[in-house]
Amino acid sequence: MSQSPATPYLRIDVARLGANIERTAARAAAAGVSLRPHAKTHKSPDIARLQLEAGAIGLTVATIGEAEVFAEHGVEDLFIAYPLWLSDDAARRLRDLAGRADLAIGVDSVGAAQRTGAALEGTGVAVLVEVDSGQHRTGVAPGDAGVVAAAAAEAGLPVRGVFTFPGHGYSPELMGSAADDEAAALAAAVASFRDVGLEPDVVSGGSTPTLTQTHTDALTEIRPGVYLFGDAQQWELGAMPPDTIALTCRATVVSHAGGRLVLDSGSKVLGADRAPYATGGGRLLDHPAARIVQLSEHHAVVDLAGETLPPLGSEVAVVPNHVCAAVNLADTLWADDGTALVSWPVAARGRNG
Amino acid sequence: MSQSPATPYLRIDVARLGANIERTAARAAAAGVSLRPHAKTHKSPDIARLQLEAGAIGLTVATIGEAEVFAEHGVEDLFIAYPLWLSDDAARRLRDLAGRADLAIGVDSVGAAQRTGAALEGTGVAVLVEVDSGQHRTGVAPGDAGVVAAAAAEAGLPVRGVFTFPGHGYSPELMGSAADDEAAALAAAVASFRDVGLEPDVVSGGSTPTLTQTHTDALTEIRPGVYLFGDAQQWELGAMPPDTIALTCRATVVSHAGGRLVLDSGSKVLGADRAPYATGGGRLLDHPAARIVQLSEHHAVVDLAGETLPPLGSEVAVVPNHVCAAVNLADTLWADDGTALVSWPVAARGRNG
Incomplete structure (x- = not known):
């Protein structure tokens, strides 16, 4: 064993990491949903490679900066699961990224959809509409998803689908019901898309605490982050x-x-x-x-x-x-x-x- | 004004920073105590320079790594206000540092004093004994300071004095009494030094919330950190x-x-x-x-x-x-x-x- 660095330092048990990655990939495959792990947890190209080799279809990230780093390291499918508000500089960076990766971003208002369309129409950058499934952070009410999706389509953007994060499942009392809430919110969002004549290709959710309770029949994709390391x-x-x-x-x-x-x-x-x-x-x-x-x-x-x-x-x-x-x-x-x-x-x- | 970076980013109001640095330096000078700001707050050589130009006698840091960075940037007087336990590698790094800066470190047990002496005797690295003034984190009871000081002296180390951090003053109820506790603990520690025939040159304390209430007659030095920025x-x-x-x-x-x-x-x-x-x-x-x-x-x-x-x-x-x-x-x-x-x-x- 090589000399350890000075404490305090973060150490990974590679065998456990691999087992966690494989177990979740197998679970997703068995359930027939795509796995797009959230790379904000590890921020590491070395670990992204392990996830992709185990069958992940791409990565989720939280920021343009994270997307840039993973694109530089060869990741070709990236979803920024965040309702970005595009400054001129942010739009320029996304246009650059669109040339290097299949890229999607979140929107959660008609205003953001219109602004995103004005900045990114014709670049191939797709959007997913964020809905609130009970965390009450960002995301529109599920029944309003179609209105935002229609605004994005009207603004010239490819509308890929809908996503949510059942973050209220980070609670001993709500872990189970949060998965139920997620499924109900996504179903309502899909219905709302259909009301405006749109069909979502991607219906995305999931989190580590709700992983075994996710209603995989209601989703096409899961985006857990912490599952590969665990924590207290x-x-x-x-x-x-x-x-x-x-x-x-x-x-x-x-x-x-x-x-x-x-x-x-x-x-x-x-x-x-x-x-x-x-x-x-x-x-x-x-x-x-x-x-x-x-x-x-x-x-x-x-x-x-x-x-x-x-x-x-x-x-x-x-x-x-x-x-x-x-x-x-x-x-x-x-x-x-x-x-x-x-x-x-x-x-x-x-x-x- | 040059183009702003992407949000979120940290921005400093240089005029307010300068005023905070000057006000605290003036207060220390008026009270007749040395100011040794804690650089863990800013970690910035640019800001360290402003503090030293305003009259700080040196810097306080929390880790060997911080000391190395500031020494590389020319800071010549450093106190690591932490009860280090010296691994072989930590001892080597401190010996290197001792050639580049006036260096002192904390100890809070007879065992650490003996180990530090074995590793650093003859290098010029000095020690200060940490005492607990009410935060109940590290530090010996004030009455035991002399025993630790004597062990350090016996182990061949220059014993510079005693220090404490009245961290329990981070409380609306205890801000005033924490300064009283600090003064009492340091007085007891000085008495305990004298019981073993030692006289501390440095009696060090202080914190930002207790800054205006510090009993400066009981101290020779203060080590606030946050005072230059403020926060919520x-x-x-x-x-x-x-x-x-x-x-x-x-x-x-x-x-x-x-x-x-x-x-x-x-x-x-x-x-x-x-x-x-x-x-x-x-x-x-x-x-x-x-x-x-x-x-x-x-x-x-x-x-x-x-x-x-x-x-x-x-x-x-x-x-x-x-x-x-x-x-x-x-x-x-x-x-x-x-x-x-x-x-x-x-x-x-x-x-x-």
Whole structure:
């Protein structure tokens, strides 16, 4: 094994990563839906390649910057699942991208559809209409999807279909019903398309916590992101057991102050996400009862639930609450295949615009 | 004005930045204490230069990686205010640094003092003993400071003094008493040094929310970080009014879904910090009644408290809850001096180890 980098750093268990990628690809294939993983989770061309080799039809991304990075690395089918508002510069960048990849973007208003048409008509960039299935973030009401789709078609854009994100499924109480809500919203959106004489080719949804509960008969495509790594959120939601978690932050015990364990993995490496259902600021993979009870920029204070403290200087594996946030703080992921540690650049890190 | 970068991006009001730096430098000078700003907030050599020109005696940093970056940029006096546990590689890096800068590090146990001595005796690297003044994170009890100091001296290290961080002052209820706690803890630590025949040259504390309440007669040095930018936390604590906030995230209105304002400034640019006293996920500088009520990776949903929604495509200035987290997500800060936008690299971004 090559020398480890200085802690704190993010380490990937390559065997678990591969198993997670294969399992979800097999599930999608068995259900007859396309898999278009959300690459905002990993931002890594090395990992995108593994997903595409396992059968993903393309990638989902959140920003133009992410699309640019993956196009530069040869990904030929990209969906920016976000209701972009096109500045002149954003439109120019999308026109450039359209020459290099099959490209689709989101819209969630008539105004955005008209503006997008004015900027991108004739470039081949397609749109999908975003609908709100219960998260109440972006997206039109499902019954209004047809109106937006018609405006996009009128503006000269290829209208590929409809998408949603059932993000309210990130809740122990709502995981099941969110999948139901998603199916109902997408069905209503499809009906709304038909009301204006349009037929969606793509009906897209999915998320990691709802993965096993998605009504695949109501969708043509799923876009989970976190499924390949797992994190403490998925562990606590019961969506992914700890033995599937493929990314941890390796941290050093720096202090026993106050009789507690203090690690050098603070929020600047783990992220500060803390969902309402989270039981702490992160978990320890090999100490299921432990919780990070105090998280600051460079310190994680751990309650070990009565276990003997590991000695000063020892290394532990921390599971971040939300892996997308942790990856977006790192320039490098360290891939451990059991024989060597290889650096995988987080090439799209910080590409937020 | 040069063309603005794509939103979301971090923008600095250079006039306000300069005023914040000058005001705090003047206050420290008037009180007769040294100012050693914590550079983890900005991670920027350009800003470090402004602080040093205004009279700062050196910088505080949190990690060896940050110290390396600032040393490469010519900063000659660095204190790593963290209880480092020295791996062989960390010891090698510190020995390298000791040849380029006056260097001190933290210790908070007899074990760490002994290990540090074994690794760094004779290099000139000094230590300060960290004491806990009420945050209950790292640091020994004040009365035990002398024991750790004696162990460090016995191990052959120059013992420069004692430090604390009154981080429990990040609370509306405790801002005043935290400064009292800090003074009491440092006085007890000094007494504990004297019990073992040592005299601390440096007695170091301070934080932005306690800045005006610090008992400067009990300290020789203060180490605030956030004071130069401000953020929504300082605004809500009443420590810095909004007209002193020098860093905002420029964001675009991308959606009016559900009759609310949705911005492209998500947690991947603002950070997800949300202190118990925070009233939302961030504030809008020009709309004091507004709150970010839902924050995900690429979306900030804003409740505008009844104000008319700014149109799609318009730009607004968002104040992150915790500016240190926001800066650590950016590769570049855009400095606006009223005539041009200049990029300042966040050179120490991600240098967590």
